[in-house]
Amino acid sequence: MAPAPPSAASFSPAEVQRRLAAGACWVRCGARLYDLTDFVRHHPGGEQLLRARAGQDISADLDGPPHRHSANARHWLEQYYVGELREDPQGSLENGAVASVETQKTDPEIEPRFKEDLVDWQKPLLWQVGHLGEKYDEWVHQPVTRPIRLFHSDLIEALSKTVWYSVPIIWVPLMLYLSWSYYRTLAQGNVRLFTSFTTEYSVTVPESMFPGLFMTGLFLWSLIEYLIHRFLFHMKPPSDSSYLIMLHFIMHGQHHKSPFDGSRLVFPPVPASLVIAFFYALLRLILPEAVGGTVFAGGLLGYVLYDMTHYYLHFGSPHKGSFLYSMKAHHVKHHFAHQKSGFGISTKLWDYFFHTLIPEEPHLKTQ
Known part of the structure; x- marks a missing residue:
């Protein structure tokens, strides 16, 4: 199993269970925990499908059936990573929803893929993407869950x-x-x-x-x-055309x-x-x-x-x-x-x- 990053938070099975009882939708891949509470309404398979897997290891579900999730879907999952599941000394929880980590394996495809981004998300993106060149097409088709600001002007941005x-x-x-x-x-x-x-x-x-x-x-x-x-x-x-890249981004790339x-x-x-x-x-x-x-x-x-x-x-x-x-x-x-x-x-x-x-x-x- 891959070691947790030094800064990763850790949660006991009891702590996870408390969040599930409060209505959160946490899932895991091996020992890696993900909070999908804000994503359940967007899931193409329906909210109930994710709710039914709350507290469970979804590694096998990512591989299917019914289908194997894409690399982008796995990359998307990493945005909801919250920390690692600590070993449960009792081996299981009361209702068995979060099992012992010892029996779980981590899918290497779900390991973090986030590298330093090509843009500064604290600044408007339109002028930045024009300079991505040949990296633009791959970058724009790797979706993220965050709002986009295009323009410096508040008025134009609002429009x-x-x-x-x-x-x-x-x-x-x-x-x-x-x-x-x-x-x-x-x-x-x-x-x-x-x-x-x-x-x-x-x-x-x-x-x-x-x-x-x-x-x-x-x-x-x-x-x-x-x-x-x-x-x-x-x-x-x-x-090699920064203006056409910006045109594409403002029309549809940003979406x-x-x-x-x-x-x-x-x-x-x-x-x-x-x-x-x-x-x-x-x-x-x-x-x-x-x-x-x-x-x-x-x-x-x-x-x-x-x-x-x-x-x-x-x-x-x-x-x-x-x-x-x-x-x-x-x-x-x-x-x-x-x-x-x-x-x-x-x-x-x-x-x-x-x-x-x-x-x-x-x-x-x-x-």
Whole structure:
């Protein structure tokens, strides 16, 4: 068994048991103790799965079944390390939840991996990551559980973050207003869609087309969501371009570095308004106002559902076997092990279509 670091705290089985009785979720790997109390809600397998293992050695669970945890997941675990379990002279505890250390083995893959970090976390990160060069791609895909500050300016920093409920508060009223406004315009019967580059051939767009146009926008958003996530958010910036590295980090890299920073899980209103205005202007340019506006309203609802789903996949605890449980497991795998696949957030449809599904793991059998 690997020796404990000189500065590591030590806890008796009775001390651990007292914390478990108080509601904490401590687990161990050999003699190494981890406090997962703040992580249980984020666990893709569900909170109850971790709660059921409180006080137990999880070394075998990391290797599976049902699956072998990734190197990033093991690295993540080390952030919750609190100390070492002392030998229990009685050999066991009253309820056997924390057994004697003598019978346990430490998985060498779970030994501490933390080296001196490449950035100073006490300072804003944006300018720092631009100088990481070829080390950036590996660094940004090693997640940590800590908040990120991007900018020196308090104002700009505040504009780069938001609470999750700002998204429905701001954008749902706009979506409802546009929907009602454009439905009334269609109901007047004056909207015509040209079928050629001349005005000789056109068809009237009746109000009965409103649901179809709205759902078209919703469907198109799911494709836009996939394309942006795959080709923009997951571009690999050139190692010799500090500005492209910073651009990638501010767009999406910071989310992969700190996936449970609740202030950065949905798109902040100010930058979101610029992107939303672009898509609105584009649709108005290529389609009649009421047609493009209705499609836009459907897409805007798709965006709201996407951001709310994304937040829930990080902070929610869906029931096992549900659709959201499957999506949460899918998304967490994307963060921790398969960053080059699994780009769908609200749906796996386009991952199926473009063959970017996260590969299924072979089911490990119990020895």
